[in-house]
Amino acid sequence: LAKTTQPISMDSYEGQEVNITCSHNNIATNDYITWYQQFPSQGPRFIIQGYKTKVTNEVASLFIPADRKSSTLSLPRVSLSDTAVYYCLVGEEYGNKLVFGAGTILRVKS
């Protein structure tokens, strides 16, 4: 399983764009990159998934360079409610276990 490395924590202010980068040097050909958000005492919540280039949905964008050895989650105009832990996971799509790394604690201040 590909190991992921993320910054331990990040601080931001309301209204700013936040970019969280994840390194996954050993990503395999069949692996997808998925980001989850977790609030205290809750299960992780899916944010976005991608394989290459750029993916955008209503809450975030995911940028993946050609070599796929890293990825960047972009959260536009964060609010206080975006304060959470963000996890980057790498693995195949179906039926395969996903191993969580340490995650990034994002603190949004007013």
Place this chain on the structure above:
Amino acid sequence: GAVVSQHPSWVICKSGTSVKIECRSLDFQATTMFWYRQFPKQSLMLMATSNEGSKATYEQGVEKDKFLINHASLTLSTLTVTSAHPEDSSFYICSASGTGGTGDEKLFFGSGTQLSVL
């Protein structure tokens, strides 16, 4: 969208008793479910992979006799913490692999169960 229901949300029990946690996929069939545990301020740690109709595969260091997993149907997996002790107090989370979510989402998580052993 696909929903995974986990029950109970929290449980307090006496040391030495057993506790069962249920994980249900409400609107899709989940051939594979995963069980995680999470200690305060730490990441999720995968405990085992549960496949419908077969024995669970446990991660290294996880005692299979202590954490009994049963995946008897395509919509239900249970985790039983046997003879619980205070060190088993943790946040337990299940997830289920399947289709039915919005967009690319393929792995769906329950809301977690906080276990406190006195």
